[in-house]
Amino acid sequence: MSAVASKPEKTILQLAHGLCVVIRWPGGDPDGSGLHPGERAFAATLAPRRARIWIAGRIALREALARLRLSCEVAILSTERGAPLLPAGMAGSVSHKAVGDEIIAAALVASGSAFTLGIDIEVTEALGVDVGKKVLTAAESAEIERVAPDRRRFETLLRFSIKEAVFKAVDPILRAKISFQVATVLPSNDGTVDIEWRLPPGVTRPETEAMWKLWNGLILTTARSAKTRSP
Numbered sequence: 001m002s003a004v005a006s007k008p009e010k011t012i013l014q015l016a017h018g019l020c021v022v023i024r025w026p027g028g029d030p031d032g033s034g035l036h037p038g039e040r041a042f043a044a045t046l047a048p049r050r051a052r053i054w055i056a057g058r059i060a061l062r063e064a065l066a067r068l069r070l071s072c073e074v075a076i077l078s079t080e081r082g083a084p085l086l087p088a089g090m091a092g093s094v095s096h097k098a099v100g101d102e103i104i105a106a107a108l109v110a111s112g113s114a115f116t117l118g119i120d121i122e123v124t125e126a127l128g129v130d131v132g133k134k135v136l137t138a139a140e141s142a143e144i145e146r147v148a149p150d151r152r153r154f155e156t157l158l159r160f161s162i163k164e165a166v167f168k169a170v171d172p173i174l175r176a177k178i179s180f181q182v183a184t185v186l187p188s189n190d191g192t193v194d195i196e197w198r199l200p201p202g203v204t205r206p207e208t209e210a211m212w213k214l215w216n217g218l219i220l221t222t223a224r225s226a227k228t229r230s231p
């Protein structure tokens, strides 16, 4: 007897950095039959768990492109650095999570070639995972120390998520390995984020902005970086 696929829940969010699609598959079984044949062929080369989240990300990405009426007739594979490889005139980013049986994928898309984008999702239920030591700069650690103890895990996960989104937006521009220590991020309650860069000599500061929101048990962060950098 074949299992019945779970019904995905889809949400469209118009965010400051682009159109965002979040899709949740309660049974963790995204149906990749609507993807480009080249994407299905690529997914077939992946281990089953990775294939499921990769397919989930590409479904969210294609849904977001379709909502913006951006037609992408080629397979969306990946750059050599791992970012989604989109045709000129489109920018996009993907994040996904497997939580128990559930798969959640989020995609952020915008038209035009002036910016690169980043998106990250974190599940607030995963607050048990303490990523702090690896992720926080000294200034961020000091700030976390000032918040109530029961908020510290959340505030840490938020900063981690912002840095993941920022990384996805800046890596295609910098094309250099950077550490979590190069950016101190200061999120405000209104969803904006100040970013203080401390880049290695010779690396030009990217023009990047980031935003965050708490939505349906998810920390949802986005970033946008201008392709033309100031000296």
Ligand SMILES: CC(C)(COP(=O)(O)OP(=O)(O)OC[C@H]1O[C@@H](n2cnc3c(N)ncnc32)[C@H](O)[C@@H]1OP(=O)(O)O)[C@@H](O)C(=O)NCCC(=O)NCCS
Binding pocket: 053, 054, 057, 078, 081, 082, 083, 084, 093, 094, 095, 096, 097, 119, 120, 121, 163, 164, 166, 167, 168, 169, 171, 172, 178, 179, 180, 181, 182, 183
């Ligand atoms: C690349 C990275 C951000 C992925 O994050 P993750 O939490 O493992 O996974 P997510 O589901 O959120 O994101 C995965 C997606 O990121 C995207 N991605 C991977 N490498 C990327 C890159 N170099 N640039 C842009 N996007 C990238 C891909 O779309 C990938 O999904 P796909 O392979 O299915 O297409 C993470 O592994 C990493 O290297 N983090 C380091 C960040 C860092 O150094 N920050 C410091 C700067 S402040």
